[in-house]
Amino acid sequence: MTAPLARTPLHAFHAAHGARLVPFAGWEMPVQYTGIIEEHLAVRRAAGLFDVSHMGECRVTGPDAAAFLDRVMTNAMAGIPVGMARYTILCQPDGGCVDDLIVYRLGAEEFLICLNASNAAKDIAWLRSQAEGDRVTIADECARWAQLALQGPEADAILGPLTDAPLAALRRFGFATATVAGAAGCLVSRTGYTGSPGFEIYLPAGSATAVAEALLAAGKPRGLLLAGLGARDSLRLEAGYPLYGHEISETISPIQAGLGWAVKFAKGEFVGRAALLRQHEAGPASKVALFSLSDRRIARQGTPVMAGERKVGEVLSGTLSPLLNKPIGTALVEAAALGGRLEVDLRGHRVALELAPGPFVK
Amino acid sequence: MSNVPDSLRYTAEHEWVRLEADGTATIGITDHAQAALGDVTFVDLPKAGASFAAGATFGAVESVKAASDLYCPVAATVIEANEALNATPDLVNREPYGGAWMIKVRLADPSSVSGLLDAAAYRKLL
Numbered sequence: 001m002t003a004p005l006a007r008t009p010l011h012a013f014h015a016a017h018g019a020r021l022v023p024f025a026g027w028e029m030p031v032q033y034t035g036i037i038e039e040h041l042a043v044r045r046a047a048g049l050f051d052v053s054h055m056g057e058c059r060v061t062g063p064d065a066a067a068f069l070d071r072v073m074t075n076a077m078a079g080i081p082v083g084m085a086r087y088t089i090l091c092q093p094d095g096g097c098v099d100d101l102i103v104y105r106l107g108a109e110e111f112l113i114c115l116n117a118s119n120a121a122k123d124i125a126w127l128r129s130q131a132e133g134d135r136v137t138i139a140d141e142c143a144r145w146a147q148l149a150l151q152g153p154e155a156d157a158i159l160g161p162l163t164d165a166p167l168a169a170l171r172r173f174g175f176a177t178a179t180v181a182g183a184a185g186c187l188v189s190r191t192g193y194t195g196s197p198g199f200e201i202y203l204p205a206g207s208a209t210a211v212a213e214a215l216l217a218a219g220k221p222r223g224l225l226l227a228g229l230g231a232r233d234s235l236r237l238e239a240g241y242p243l244y245g246h247e248i249s250e251t252i253s254p255i256q257a258g259l260g261w262a263v264k265f266a267k268g269e270f271v272g273r274a275a276l277l278r279q280h281e282a283g284p285a286s287k288v289a290l291f292s293l294s295d296r297r298i299a300r301q302g303t304p305v306m307a308g309e310r311k312v313g314e315v316l317s318g319t320l321s322p323l324l325n326k327p328i329g330t331a332l333v334e335a336a337a338l339g340g341r342l343e344v345d346l347r348g349h350r351v352a353l354e355l356a357p358g359p360f361v362k
Numbered sequence: 363m364s365n366v367p368d369s370l371r372y373t374a375e376h377e378w379v380r381l382e383a384d385g386t387a388t389i390g391i392t393d394h395a396q397a398a399l400g401d402v403t404f405v406d407l408p409k410a411g412a413s414f415a416a417g418a419t420f421g422a423v424e425s426v427k428a429a430s431d432l433y434c435p436v437a438a439t440v441i442e443a444n445e446a447l448n449a450t451p452d453l454v455n456r457e458p459y460g461g462a463w464m465i466k467v468r469l470a471d472p473s474s475v476s477g478l479l480d481a482a483a484y485r486k487l488l
Contacts, residue, residue, distance in 0.1 A: 020400075035455075036426045037401045230400065230427055296404035296451065298424055320403045320426050327403075 008053035009146045009208040017216075017226055025118035027054040029229050036230035040322045043196050043235055044361075046223030047152030049215055050232055052200070053208065056120025057145045058127070060111045062136035069103065069111060072130045072271050074254060074263040080105040085173045085191055087262055090123060091272030095253040095279060099123045099244055102191060104175055112141075112187070112202075116244045130271065146208035150215060151198035151235075154222040159199055162214055163188060167199075181214035183207035193232065195239025195361040234319045237328060240290055240359030246301065246317045247288050247330050255279040256332070257288045287335050288316065290356040293327040297351065299344040305331045305353060306345050312337035315344065321360055328360060364394035364488055367459055371475050372484035373435045378459065381475050382466075386441060390463045391423065391432070391454065394488050399425040402454040407432075407443035407464055414438060416474070420465065423454065436474040438467035 005028040014021060019030035030051065032039060042048050060069060069077035075088035082105050090098040099119040104112040115123045120142050127138050150159055160167055165178030165188040175189035180201055187202040203211055216226065233243070242248045248257045255263065255276050263276055293299060298318045305313035313333030321328040331353070333342065342353040370378045376395035380388045396402065404424040414420045414434035421432040443465050447453060453462040469475065479487075 031427065032400060035401050234426065296424075296448075297406075298403065298426070298429070300429070320401075 006054070008051055009205045010051045010053060010212055013209050013212055014051065019226070019228060022229075024229055025054060025116075027117060029054055030226075031230045032228040033226040036228070036234060037320070037322045039225050039227035039231035040234050042223060042225040043152045043194055043227060043231065044323060045153070046225075047150060047154040047158055047198070047219050048194075048225055048227030048231065049212065049219060050149040050151065050227050050229075051147075051208075051212070052149050052232075053146040053205070054117035055147050056115035056117060056123070056142040057202070058113050058115060058120075058124050059106075059139045059141050060113060060127070060136055061109055061139070062134070063109055064134040065109050065111055065136050068131060068134045068136045070267060070270065072127065073101070073103070074270060074272065074276070076264045076267050077103060077111075078267075082107055083174060083176065085175055085189055087173075089248070089254045089259065089262055090126065091254070091270075091276065092250065093272055093275065095255070095272045095275035096250040097244065097248040097252065097254060098126050098250070100242060100248055100254075100259075104187065104189065114147075115142075119244060144205060145202050146205045148201045148203065148208070148212060148215065149192060149194075149198065149232075150201065150219075151192045151194040151227075152196050152224070154219065154224065155198035158215060158219040158222055158224060159188070159201075162218055181211045183211050186211075193239075193241055194235035195241070195359065196235070233317075234322060237317055237319050237330070238321050238323055238360045240356075242288075243317060252288065252316075252332060253279060253284070256284045256286060283335060285335060286313065286332050287338065288330055289333050289338060290330055290359070291328065291353045292321070292324060292356060292360070293329075293344065293351050294354065295327060295346075295351045297346050297349070298327045299329050299331075299346060299351070304345045305333055306343045306350070307337045307340055312342070324360060328356075364392065364397065365459070366392065366394075366481050366485050366488070368481045370459070371435075371478035371480060373433065373478060374487055375433045377433060377435050379435050379475055379478060381472075385469070385472055387436070387438065387467050387469055387475060388463045389435060389438075389465050389467060391458060392484075393458045395430075396455050396458045396462075399423065399428060399430060399454075401426050402451045405444075405447040405451050405454065405464065407447065408440050410440050410442055412440045413470075414440075423451075432464065434467075435478055437470035439470070440465050440467055442466045
């Protein structure tokens with residue numbers, strides 16, 4: 001028995017625009033419309049519009065909301081100014097990740113949290129289990145919101161005429177409540193998961209189709225394409241962004257994943273602090289590394305990473321970088337092996353792993 | 363909808379076979395197969411002289427999202443593999459029945475091709 005797949009408010013929109021729909025995290029989602037590489041390059045050069053309504057949302061309110069989030073999350077939450085968002089990780093006591101999140105500060109005592117689709121129910125249950133004694137309310141808003149990601153260098157020019165949000169005043173990770181294409185009560189945020197500039201737009205589920213059609217019509221003359229989860233994955237990997245279940249997971253900590261910048265030991269006690277501090281001070285036994293290959297073959301998840309005849313790691317994510325026109329990926333590799341010569345074993349064919357000093361796009 | 367030329371023979375695994383005038387055969391993957399794979403990034407083909415039983419894996423085709431084995435529709439020996447696919451694997455998406463042929467083969471049994479699906483039978487599978 002498999003549960004029926006959930007559908008976003010844009011399901012009919014996708015069908016009408018030729019999407020290929022696939023199961024993803026319990027949702028029926030567009031993997032592509034015209035082609036992953038074409039959609040990827042449209043985002044880098046012009047713009048792409050993604051339906052990311054499968055992402056979950058919850059609202060945390062109450063006098064203890066800021067202190068509570070500081071205690072359950074790794075990043076510094078109490079200091080987020082109203083109108084700004086911050087990336088953070090929700091950790092287990094052993095330092096493994098429950099999820100990674102974007103937290104929006106709506107008011108002194110009010111936060112909206114964006115959750116990964118596959119983790120939304122788990123995250124909300126986890127937050128509630130951690131909130132005993134705190135004066136907070138944790139409201140599940142997953143069904144209330146649709147989400148669109150408008151990404152690419154043309155995003156400002158496309159969205160500007162359609163919204164009253166002060167786009168020029170929005171810094172990276174800034175957001176505003178606004179009307180978009182006639183739909184009131186949207187949240188427009190200068191954030192994204194592609195490595196290109198752009199926005200994420202949270203909108204009332206009932207407005208999703210009209211807003212998507214308006215953005216598509218406004219964007220087409222500027223080179224906008226509808227883009228699916230396939231391009232979203234290759235874009236985020238070029239940008240070096242982690243994906244839950246790949247670069248971070250219940251067994252891969254933020255320290256291992258190179259996300260130490262989002263772990264603030266100085267703020268005091270938080271869930272996972274002791275375990276993460278031990279890893280930080282001693283150095284983790286294995287680390288996530290970003291790599292490219294001088295080959296045409298993609299090293300996919302599970303591909304062994306070898307140092308000579310010894311397996312020292314495994315690929316976590318792999319795709320073709322349309323920008324570099326060669327395979328890229330991430331691997332979890334024994335820290336001690338990272339200085340030496342590494343290869344991936346592609347069904348018996350060895351290819352040298354070229355470690356990247358940083359993301360492939362800035 | 364997918365293009366399925368009447369002049370070719372097919373397998374349920376989405377390879378096509380064209381019997382040539384000189385008794386050799388040419389093998390590739392169908393329009394339906396290339397569309398299902400999406401952007402093809404790599405094609406792994408055998409060297410001339412390699413022999414394959416019917417149904418044996420003769421290579422692999424990779425796209426951004428997936429890797430898929432290629433199955434030899436009939437028992438055959440490779441005469442030539444399509445070198446153009448090394449540099450331009452995306453030909454598979456653009457010309458699945460033309461420039462993106464994969465191997466030319468000598469058939470172990472020339473009559474074996476007639477045992478494959480005709481266009482009408484293959485269309486019913488799609």
